[in-house]
Amino acid sequence: MNAYNIAVIPGDGIGKEVVPAALRCLEAVADIHGGLKWNWTFFPWNCEYYLQHGEMMPEDGISTLKQFDQIFLGAVGMPELVPDHISLWGLLVRIRRECEQSINVRPAKLLRGLDSPLRNPEPFDFVVVRENSEGEYSQAGGAIHSGEDELVVQNAIFTRRQTAKAMKYAFELAAERRQSVVSATKSNGIVHSMPFWDRVFEEVGAAYPDAAARSVHIDALCAYLVMRPQQFDVIVASNLFGDILTDLGGAIMGSIGIAPAANLNVERKYPSMFEPVHGSAPDIAGKGIANPIGQIWTAKQMLDFMGYPELGELVLGAIEDSLSAGVKTGDLGGTATTEEAASDILARIYQRGK
Ligand SMILES: NC(=O)c1ccc[n+]([C@@H]2O[C@H](COP(=O)([O-])OP(=O)(O)OC[C@H]3O[C@@H](n4cnc5c(N)ncnc54)[C@H](O)[C@@H]3O)[C@@H](O)[C@H]2O)c1
Ligand SMILES: O=C(O)C[C@@H](O)C(=O)O
Numbered sequence: 001m002n003a004y005n006i007a008v009i010p011g012d013g014i015g016k017e018v019v020p021a022a023l024r025c026l027e028a029v030a031d032i033h034g035g036l037k038w039n040w041t042f043f044p045w046n047c048e049y050y051l052q053h054g055e056m057m058p059e060d061g062i063s064t065l066k067q068f069d070q071i072f073l074g075a076v077g078m079p080e081l082v083p084d085h086i087s088l089w090g091l092l093v094r095i096r097r098e099c100e101q102s103i104n105v106r107p108a109k110l111l112r113g114l115d116s117p118l119r120n121p122e123p124f125d126f127v128v129v130r131e132n133s134e135g136e137y138s139q140a141g142g143a144i145h146s147g148e149d150e151l152v153v154q155n156a157i158f159t160r161r162q163t164a165k166a167m168k169y170a171f172e173l174a175a176e177r178r179q180s181v182v183s184a185t186k187s188n189g190i191v192h193s194m195p196f197w198d199r200v201f202e203e204v205g206a207a208y209p210d211a212a213a214r215s216v217h218i219d220a221l222c223a224y225l226v227m228r229p230q231q232f233d234v235i236v237a238s239n240l241f242g243d244i245l246t247d248l249g250g251a252i253m254g255s256i257g258i259a260p261a262a263n264l265n266v267e268r269k270y271p272s273m274f275e276p277v278h279g280s281a282p283d284i285a286g287k288g289i290a291n292p293i294g295q296i297w298t299a300k301q302m303l304d305f306m307g308y309p310e311l312g313e314l315v316l317g318a319i320e321d322s323l324s325a326g327v328k329t330g331d332l333g334g335t336a337t338t339e340e341a342a343s344d345i346l347a348r349i350y351q352r353g354k
C-alpha cells in the first residue's frame with residue numbers, strides 16, 4: 001500500500017466548497033486502484049484565521065507543510081475583510097516561494113461536452129508554463145511621501161536561473177506534446193526585463209532544435225488566443241503574463257471555474273501545490289453553486305505528478321463524461337449545484353474504473 005500525506009488548505013469562499021468535492025474524487029481513484037491511500041491533514045489557514053491571529057498561517061506553517069508529500073489548496077481571499085495582497089502574500093505566494101514551486105503548469109483545452117464561448121472554435125489544447133517565483137510579483141520597491149507627492153516604486157525581478165528554468169520546462173513539455181513553444185513577451189515596451197527574457201528564450205531554445213520556438217507580444221497573444229487558440233501548444237510566460245493568460249484560457253474553455261493549476265517543485269525537494277486557477281469567488285460563495293471541475297482537474301494534475309497518470313486520465317475522462325451528459329453548474333449555463341456536479345463526476349469515475 002502506498003500511503004501519501006497530503007496537506008489540505010480549503011482557504012476561503014468557494015475553496016471550502018470545491019475542495020471536499022475533489023477529495024471525494026481522489027478517494028474514489030484510491031478505491032479503484034486498491035494500493036493507494038490518502039492521509040489528509042486539514043489546515044484552517046484563511047482570512048478568518050488572519051482576523052483571529054493577525055497572520056495567514058502560524059510562524060512554523062511553512063516548516064509544517066514541508067513535511068507533507070503534496071499540498072492541496074482551494075483559494076484564498078476575502079477582500080471585504082482582508083486586503084488581497086495581505087491574504088495572497090501571507091499564504092499562497094509564501095508557499096509558492098518557500099516551497100520553491102517555481103513552475104506553474106496551467107492547461108486549457110476544449111473539453112468534450114463543453115461549448116466554448118468562442119463561436120465554432122477548432123479543438124484547442126495548450127498549456128501555459130507560468131514562471132512562479134519572481135518577475136512582476138516582487139517585494140522590491142517602496143513608497144515615500146504622501147498626498148500630491150506620494151511616490152511608489154514596484155520593481156520586477158528577473159533572474160537568469162528562474163527564467164531559463166521555466167523555459168527549459170516549457171521545451172521539455174513541448175517535446176512530449178506537439179513541439180511548439182511560444183514565449184509571451186513585451187520587449188517593445190518593457191525595455192530591460194523583456195529583451196532579457198527574449199535573449200534567454202533564444203539561448204534556451206537553441207538546445208531544442210526539434211521544437212518550433214517563437215516570441216509573441218503579450219497583447220497580440222491575448223487576441224490570438226481568442227481568434228485561433230488551436231495554434232498553440234506550450235506557452236511560457238512571466239508570473240504576471242501567465243496569470244492573465246490563464247484566466248483567459250479558462251474563459252475560452254467555458255469558465256474560469258474549470259481551469260486547473262499545478263505549482264511544481266520540479267526537483268521534488270519540497271511538496272508541490274495543486275489548486276484551481278480561480279479564486280474564492282466571493283460573489284457566489286456560500287450558495288453551493290460553484291463549479292468543482294477546476295479543483296477536480298487539479299487533483300488529476302496531482303495524480304499525474306505523483307506517477308499515476310492512468311488515474312489522472314480516469315478523472316478527466318469522468319469530467320468530460322459528466323459534461324457530455326449535460327451536468328453543468330450555472331457558470332456553464334446549467335442548473336447543477338456543486339454537490340450534484342461532484343456526485344455525477346464521482347459516479348462516472350467509478351463507472352470508468354470498473
Ligand atoms: N489562487 C488563489 O487562491 C486566488 C486566485 C484568484 C483570486 N484570488 C482571490 O479571490 C478573491 C476573488 O477574486 P476575483 O473575483 O478576482 O477572482 P475569482 O476567480 O474568485 O472570480 C472571478 C469570477 O469567476 C467566477 N468563478 C470563479 N471560480 C468559479 C467556480 N469554481 N465556479 C463558478 N464560478 C466561478 C466568480 O464567481 C467570479 O464571477 C480575491 O480575494 C482574490 O485575491 C485567489
Ligand atoms: O498568482 C496570483 O496572482 C493569484 C491568483 O490570481 C492565481 O492565479 O493563482
Ligand SMILES: [K+]
Nearest residue numbers: 074075276278
Ligand atoms: K486557487
Ligand SMILES: [Mn+2]
Nearest residue numbers: 243244247277
Ligand atoms: Mn490568477
